[in-house]
Amino acid sequence: MLGDLLNNLLFKQATVTALRELSPHFRQLSLEAGWLKGLVYSRGDKLQVQVEPPFTLRTFTPLELDATRGTMQLLVFAHGDTPAGRWVRALKPGAGINVFGPRRSLELEPQGGDALLFGDETSFAVAADWQRVRAPTRPLRCVFEVTDAAESKAVLSGLGLGHAQVVEKRPGHLVDIEAYVRSVLGDQPGSHLVLTGQGASIQTLRKALRAPAAPHADQRVKAYWARGKRGLD
Ligand SMILES: Cc1cc2nc3c(=O)[nH]c(=O)nc-3n(C[C@H](O)[C@H](O)[C@H](O)COP(=O)(O)OP(=O)(O)OC[C@H]3O[C@@H](n4cnc5c(N)ncnc54)[C@H](O)[C@@H]3O)c2cc1C
Incomplete structure (x- = not known):
């Protein structure tokens, strides 16, 4: 009782x-x-x-x-x-x-304009929910690091995120993600950049994107989990 x-x-x-x-x-x-x-x-x-x-x-x-x-x-x-x-x-x-x-956790609204979200499997929900309210002319660009690309792609397609870039985790995979982020920001220099998912990956990517500085409007960051930490919030 x-x-x-x-x-x-x-x-x-x-x-x-x-x-x-x-x-x-x-x-x-x-x-x-x-x-x-x-x-x-x-x-x-x-x-x-x-x-x-x-x-x-x-x-x-x-x-x-x-x-x-x-x-x-x-x-x-x-x-x-x-x-x-x-x-x-x-x-x-x-x-x-x-x-x-x-x-309140990650401040995503109001944000018009182009946007690019990095994350992992724990970020699929925030990406799908955010994309739903964005103008159809400005679809959310996403890149996810994942454990199983085939499984993730199937789930992302069902969530309306079939266009997302998926990169399997392996030594050096963040270099490929950095290259993808730079190419999107090169095409859309005023994009909002949102970094979510595993804390260590966010840190590596943030550091890599500083030298040389990748052009973007602003950066929103929220770690969703970290190795060895329980229930990170
Ligand atoms: C603001 C916010 C929003 C989130 N939204 C979502 C969401 O929508 N969907 C979702 O699935 N998760 C989401 N997460 C992440 C989720 O809360 C964590 O992954 C959480 O740790 C899972 O709890 P657990 O009991 O499985 O593991 P825990 O007991 O918390 O952790 C045990 C160990 O598992 C490892 N671990 C934790 N998460 C992962 C992971 N994703 N992959 C591999 N290893 C891991 C760590 O090494 C950790 O020490 C969110 C987190 C935050 C902070």
Whole structure:
């Protein structure tokens, strides 16, 4: 009873209405809750989910939020036998979950103009959600470092990001990503540059793009995870 009281005080509740296994490592969750109706949120906001009671929280990005119907989609990359991986693999439709947020994280709005997003599997949701509200004449350019290119491409196509550049992780792959980023910024010098995903890759890329300086409008940065750190936020 004390646990329930604490949960009700700290968290908002949502119901899992559907779960789609998009691929061996990607699960799409459909959530429904009354408090989502009329909710105002901004692309890039984060949602913290209780994956193990009482206090093990993991952070995700709304893949889609429909404030009229009171529904939200999440995309979870289950990379291993970790709290989030075990949680999402055990979830069943009808389950209730406890969440905190959504709250501000990566400032993406308002941003007109061209934009290029770097990230990895944990960034597919933010990219798909942001692309949806951008003008069709200015599609979001994306480049993702991934573990399995075939799996990622299939998932990205389903999310409307079939045009994204996908580079498999291997020694030196960030050199190829830097070259791609430079070529896009060369074509579209006033682009906004957004760097997400693994902290160490963001650091390497930022350093590489300084010498010589790659032309871009501004830079937004948010690390979504770091090797050896749990539940980075
Ligand atoms: C603002 C924000 C938004 C995010 N949005 C999403 C999202 O929409 N979808 C999504 O899937 N993730 C998202 N993430 C990333 C996710 O929260 C982390 O990957 C989280 O660590 C996963 O929890 P876990 O229990 O699997 O692993 P943890 O217990 O947190 O970590 C255990 C170990 O696993 C390793 N690890 C963590 N993440 C990864 C990874 N992705 N790939 C390989 N190794 C990893 C690290 O070495 C870590 O020490 C987001 C993170 C932030 C901060």
